Amino acid sequence: MTVEWIQGEVVSIKHWTESLYSIRIKAPEVKFIAGQYTKISLKINDEDIARPYSFVNSPNEDFLEFYSVQVPDGPLSSELQKLKSGDPINVGPYGNGFLILNEIPCVENIWMLATGTGIGPYLSILKTDESWNKFKKVILVHAVRYKKELTYLKTIKELKDKYKDKFIYITYVSREKIENSLEGRIPNSISSGILEKEANTKITDNNTHIMICGNPEMVSDTTKELKKIGLKKHRRNSPGHITTENYW
Ligand SMILES: Cc1cc2nc3c(=O)[nH]c(=O)nc-3n(C[C@H](O)[C@H](O)[C@H](O)COP(=O)(O)OP(=O)(O)OC[C@H]3O[C@@H](n4cnc5c(N)ncnc54)[C@H](O)[C@@H]3O)c2cc1C
Numbered sequence: 001m002t003v004e005w006i007q008g009e010v011v012s013i014k015h016w017t018e019s020l021y022s023i024r025i026k027a028p029e030v031k032f033i034a035g036q037y038t039k040i041s042l043k044i045n046d047e048d049i050a051r052p053y054s055f056v057n058s059p060n061e062d063f064l065e066f067y068s069v070q071v072p073d074g075p076l077s078s079e080l081q082k083l084k085s086g087d088p089i090n091v092g093p094y095g096n097g098f099l100i101l102n103e104i105p106c107v108e109n110i111w112m113l114a115t116g117t118g119i120g121p122y123l124s125i126l127k128t129d130e131s132w133n134k135f136k137k138v139i140l141v142h143a144v145r146y147k148k149e150l151t152y153l154k155t156i157k158e159l160k161d162k163y164k165d166k167f168i169y170i171t172y173v174s175r176e177k178i179e180n181s182l183e184g185r186i187p188n189s190i191s192s193g194i195l196e197k198e199a200n201t202k203i204t205d206n207n208t209h210i211m212i213c214g215n216p217e218m219v220s221d222t223t224k225e226l227k228k229i230g231l232k233k234h235r236r237n238s239p240g241h242i243t244t245e246n247y248w
């Protein structure tokens with residue numbers, strides 16, 4: 001199937017670390033719902049290389065933003081990292097995917113669990129009013145290897161200042177010991193009860209929905225732990241509690 005690309009232009013690129021960066025793109029024709037992804041593409045050695053990327057901006061901002069990690073020898077992520085403002089870049093014309101709020105049942109507490117760049121779609125969602133009107137509490141959980149990979153802290157602080165106790169932000173740093181972050185991995189701390197304790201919020205089958213995004217092993221290990229405490233995958237024709245998106 002041929003994709004009809006929209007030719008965008010890089011506005012700016014922010015390098016958070018040696019491997020993490022965010023690209024802002026001007027491509028006003030692109031349409032999506034907060035939480036979705038589209039494909040982005042570059043011509044590399046005369047070949048179009050395209051990969052899915054989640055929008056970090058909300059639909060009412062006048063730029064697109066994508067948050068990316070340069071994976072070792074990754075064909076597209078290595079080239080995206082070198083872009084400069086003014087460079088052309090192809091973007092898919094519309095968003096895809098079901099990590100969106102109108103697919104989520106009305107519950108009290110929404111949990112948004114991410115590893116690495118998987119935090120991106122949640123930031124898009126949290127910039128819309130809907131997430132704050134629909135739920136009593138929003139719990140954003142970001143797991144990374146190193147402290148320097150806890151990015152978008154300014155955006156998160158702005159949300160915290162605005163939504164106060166309604167918004168809970170929990171971090172995991174797995175490969176160094178730092179203050180105010182949990183150690184280890186998300187699934188283990190579900191079974192031990194540490195995550196619920198940290199959020200001061202119970203995960204139950206009648207007040208909770210959990211979105212999970214990023215590393216597919218984390219998605220599957222976390223889903224297994226949640227199933228053990230009575231939660232089940234959410235499907236349109238069989239409502240449940242868990243909505244997932246694997247990044248590879
Ligand atoms: C629905 C969807 C949405 C996505 N959204 C994003 C996004 O917003 N930001 C983003 O960085 N990536 C995202 N990805 C992954 C992205 O499409 C690319 O795979 C990634 O950028 C690497 O591209 P590449 O061509 O350099 O290497 P690839 O050949 O595509 O990947 C090589 C290997 O790198 C690892 N890898 C791929 N993506 C990641 C990642 N994000 N974090 C850690 N390891 C990874 C995997 O082991 C993979 O097998 C998404 C993927 C899907 C399916």
Ligand SMILES: NC(=O)c1ccc[n+]([C@@H]2O[C@H](COP(=O)([O-])OP(=O)(O)OC[C@H]3O[C@@H](n4cnc5c(N)ncnc54)[C@H](OP(=O)(O)O)[C@@H]3O)[C@@H](O)[C@H]2O)c1
Binds near residue numbers: 072116174175186
């Ligand atoms: N070039 C660079 O300098 C550089 C820097 C960072 C990343 N990268 C590359 O980027 C890619 C990975 O990025 P990433 O940091 O987002 O990786 P990641 O491996 O997905 O790690 C992110 C977080 O997820 C955790 N995790 C991994 N597997 C899990 C599981 N099964 N269950 C629960 N949690 C799990 C990790 O914990 P653990 O620490 O316990 O695994 C870590 O806290 C790799 O290809 C990496 O080589 C490159």
